[in-house]
């Protein structure tokens with residue numbers, strides 16, 4: 001049985017809680033649940049999926065978030081395309097709007 005974590009979409013009113021399998025990236029989970037988020041490289045390089053982590057811990061495993069600047073990282077942003085949930089998390093609205 002895969003263990004599940006929760007992703008809280010705190011920008012929705014009321015906030016919505018998604019279940020996220022430990023082995024799935026946060027981007028995969030958001031897309032599977034029709035949450036709008038832009039993405040391109042799906043490999044932590046382009047920075048398009050940039051999203052702010054409000055609470056909880058994410059894990060990049062063996063991947064490197066190359067699309068993330070030090071400033072963005074310091075401001076709490078992460079790259080959902082290569083991140084998995086380490087704990088239950090809460091996220092802000094993905095930064096880049098859908099066109």
Ligand code: FES
Nearest residue numbers: 040042047049081
């Ligand atoms: S989609 Fe390119 S960094 Fe996430």
